[in-house]
Amino acid sequence: MSSAREDILDAVRRAAGREPLDSPASAALDARIITPVRHLRPAFDEDLTVRFIRKLESRSGTVARVADRAQIPAVVETFRSAHGLAPRAAVGAGLKDLDWPADWTIHYNRAGIEETLSVTPAFAGIAETGTLMLLASPDSPTTHNFVPDNQVVVLETARILRHFEDAWAALRERTGGMPRAVNLVSGPSRTADIEQTIQLGAHGPRRLHVVLVD
Amino acid sequence: MDIRSHEFQPRAVAALRDTSLQQALDKARDGFVAKRAVQVAELSEFEALREAAKTLKDHVLDHLDHYLERYEAAVVAAGGHVHWARDDAEARRIILDICRRVDARTVTKGKSMVSEEIGLNTALIDAGLTLVETDLGEYIIQLAGEAPSHIIAPAVHKTREQVSDLFEQAHGGPRLTEIADLVDAARLALRERYFQADVGITGGNFLIAETGSSLIVTNEGNGDLTQTLARVHIVTAGIERVVPTLDDATLFLRLLARSATGQETETYTTLSTGPKRAADLDGPEEYHVILVDNGRSRMLAGPFREMLRCIRCGACMNHCPVYGAIGGHAYGWVYPGPMGSVLTPLIKGLNAAYDLPNACTLNGRCASVCPVKIPLPDLLRRLRHEQFKQSITPRRKRRALAVWHLLATRPKLYHALERLAARALAAIGARAGRIRRLPGARGWTDGRDLPAPSGRTFLERWQAERGQS
Numbered sequence: 280m281s282s283a284r285e286d287i288l289d290a291v292r293r294a295a296g297r298e299p300l301d302s303p304a305s306a307a308l309d310a311r312i313i314t315p316v317r318h319l320r321p322a323f324d325e326d327l328t329v330r331f332i333r334k335l336e337s338r339s340g341t342v343a344r345v346a347d348r349a350q351i352p353a354v355v356e357t358f359r360s361a362h363g364l365a366p367r368a369a370v371g372a373g374l375k376d377l378d379w380p381a382d383w384t385i386h387y388n389r390a391g392i393e394e395t396l397s398v399t400p401a402f403a404g405i406a407e408t409g410t411l412m413l414l415a416s417p418d419s420p421t422t423h424n425f426v427p428d429n430q431v432v433v434l435e436t437a438r439i440l441r442h443f444e445d446a447w448a449a450l451r452e453r454t455g456g457m458p459r460a461v462n463l464v465s466g467p468s469r470t471a472d473i474e475q476t477i478q479l480g481a482h483g484p485r486r487l488h489v490v491l492v493d
Numbered sequence: 494m495d496i497r498s499h500e501f502q503p504r505a506v507a508a509l510r511d512t513s514l515q516q517a518l519d520k521a522r523d524g525f526v527a528k529r530a531v532q533v534a535e536l537s538e539f540e541a542l543r544e545a546a547k548t549l550k551d552h553v554l555d556h557l558d559h560y561l562e563r564y565e566a567a568v569v570a571a572g573g574h575v576h577w578a579r580d581d582a583e584a585r586r587i588i589l590d591i592c593r594r595v596d597a598r599t600v601t602k603g604k605s606m607v608s609e610e611i612g613l614n615t616a617l618i619d620a621g622l623t624l625v626e627t628d629l630g631e632y633i634i635q636l637a638g639e640a641p642s643h644i645i646a647p648a649v650h651k652t653r654e655q656v657s658d659l660f661e662q663a664h665g666g667p668r669l670t671e672i673a674d675l676v677d678a679a680r681l682a683l684r685e686r687y688f689q690a691d692v693g694i695t696g697g698n699f700l701i702a703e704t705g706s707s708l709i710v711t712n713e714g715n716g717d718l719t720q721t722l723a724r725v726h727i728v729t730a731g732i733e734r735v736v737p738t739l740d741d742a743t744l745f746l747r748l749l750a751r752s753a754t755g756q757e758t759e760t761y762t763t764l765s766t767g768p769k770r771a772a773d774l775d776g777p778e779e780y781h782v783i784l785v786d787n788g789r790s791r792m793l794a795g796p797f798r799e800m801l802r803c804i805r806c807g808a809c810m811n812h813c814p815v816y817g818a819i820g821g822h823a824y825g826w827v828y829p830g831p832m833g834s835v836l837t838p839l840i841k842g843l844n845a846a847y848d849l850p851n852a853c854t855l856n857g858r859c860a861s862v863c864p865v866k867i868p869l870p871d872l873l874r875r876l877r878h879e880q881f882k883q884s885i886t887p888r889r890k891r892r893a894l895a896v897w898h899l900l901a902t903r904p905k906l907y908h909a910l911e912r913l914a915a916r917a918l919a920a921i922g923a924r925a926g927r928i929r930r931l932p933g934a935r936g937w938t939d940g941r942d943l944p945a946p947s948g949r950t951f952l953e954r955w956q957a958e959r960g961q962s
């Protein structure tokens with residue numbers, strides 16, 4: 280019996296009325312993968328940071344701006360106390376160097392089932408839709424983005440890019456290739472599965488707070 | 494999932510009489526349409542993007558073998574596994590084998606229409622596994638023991654009261670009635686399940702040849718919890734889901750969220766590439782992709798090829814007057830509405846779903862909103878034609894068509910009969926202005942009145958009015 284793989288590929292080729300592609304034809308398609316075709320992108324004039332904030336807030340995200348990294352713990356503390364959260368957090372190891380309050384319980388591991396707050400660095404922001412791009416790594420575990428009720432994401436203002444395509448280009452330039460997971464996050468978790476009524480915090484975070492570091 | 498499309502007529506009638514269903518459909522209908530319209534109006538590039546997406550998808554379909562091979566190679570390079578399944582049975586077998594090999598007990602599942610298509614749930618449960626649907630809508634219908642009635646809003650047919658009842662039965666009291674409380678209850682019930690899961694199954698909106706990634710979009714984050722916390726992540730996707738690059742996927746994403754839920758973007762878009770890396774703190778230990786053919790390569794060869802452009806946004810059903818009146822269950826299988834009326838006969842056979850291509854008024858709204866410009870009414874008409882050719886069309890209807898043919902090719906006779914009918918109907922309905930009951934046309938008059946004609950045919954009036962001018 281021939282393999283399913285061969286059967287399916289053969290059927291696809293029969294449908295196209297041809298044999299497997301010859302090498303020039305293959306090479307042409309591979310070139311199209313290496314140098315992606317540039318598609319039409321939504322045009323806008325708005326300042327990238329202004330747009331990023333506006334779009335993210337339109338989907339119930341919140342934003343705080345700070346002048347330098349050292350102020351991040353204070354912003355997280357304000358957020359924490361405003362929402363009455365316990366003084367503990369899962370923090371991405373990429374933010375280990377910060378001066379976290381001494382009376383907090385902090386760990387740099389994956390988020391566990393009881394986690395209420397995570398603080399995680401983002402790789403980039405996308406102004407087009409107000410979207411964060413987070414890359415899975417020991418510095419930014421994926422569970423931080425989905426398990427806790429509250430997530431604070433740290434993003435450098437200079438890392439706000441225009442379109443999704445700009446973020447892909449930045450990914451390609453980065454060493455280490457494609458991360459295991461790329462999470463594009465555009466607000467807190469939501470559902471409209473009961474009577475089309477939007478409700479935040481379906482399974483992922485109820486609150487998403489972004490600290491923009493200028 | 495067993496197909497019940499042959500029961501379309503009685504199920505449609507039952508749906509029209511189901512007050513809860515009608516209530517739920519009333520709530521949903523306008524929301525989807527209005528939200529999409531706002532997003533489309535805000536993006537001046539929308540029409541141009543539709544055209545570009547159509548062209549791109551056609552390019553992929555022309556070179557599907559190549560892109561599938563490139564995609565496979567990239568998945569393997571990232572440490573993942575690719576499995577090919579010719580049909581539903583083969584896909585089920587592959588997934589069950591993986592579950593057995595890793596000694597799975599609990600399987601969580603994000604929303605995946607392909608898993609419905611291959612009848613995965615029953616197979617997993619029959620194999621003794623605990624299956625937990627994690628998408629809120631899917632969770633609701635799993636509790637109800639039902640199938641999805643919409644491809645992006647699986648529980649759209651349920652009212653809040655019905656959800657309250659289901660949750661009270663499943664979780665115990667007190668009875669919750671606020672939507673926020675119901676969502677919280679589901680959140681709580683599913684939390685431990687994610688952490689217990691041995692295998693997490695998701696769909697794949699796009700498969701990216703450039704990187705070997707599978708891409709999912711969700712608003713809830715359930716798909717991500719499913720695939721991040723389970724020991725093994727299995728992706729189920731149709732072979733037509735592959736796209737060359739991340740940039741190509743973006744073109745579709747811009748259309749998908751706007752067309753589906755009327756949002757600029759869904760909350761979460763996630764690319765998964767292989768299993769957990771050596772230094773990673775989380776993520777699955779194994780990553781598998783099941784590439785499912787199940788009739789797709791056959792579709793690719795024939796006149797229904799354009800259907801393979803479908804990105805499963807659901808806009809066609811949201812804009813369909815028939816779907817809007819009867820909901821998704823009457824269609825009797827996994828895919829409802831216009832796209833389902835094309836796909837179901839193509840996947841399950843023309844015979845199994847005779848009514849579906851015929852339950853359409855050919856009003857064309859579906860095609861006008863489809864983000865990849867699938868000419869759905871043309872495909873439906875073509876299916877009717879195929880049914881006729883294969884003698885699946887019922888004898889009564891074939892006879893009626895033969896009579897019609899006889900008349901339509903004899904204009905004089907046709908107009909004479911038409912004049913007779915117009916006068917007779919006008920006489921019957923003269924007093925009320927409408928006809929309540931008409932022998933031989935009960936299929937129409939049982940559900941609604943027939944407006945009484947004026948007594949003169951269109952042609953007569955045309956000639957009279959032209960004569961005057």
Ligand code: SF4
Nearest residue numbers: 803804806807809863
């Ligand atoms: S046929 Fe078009 S409108 Fe319908 S689900 Fe598919 S892509 Fe969307």
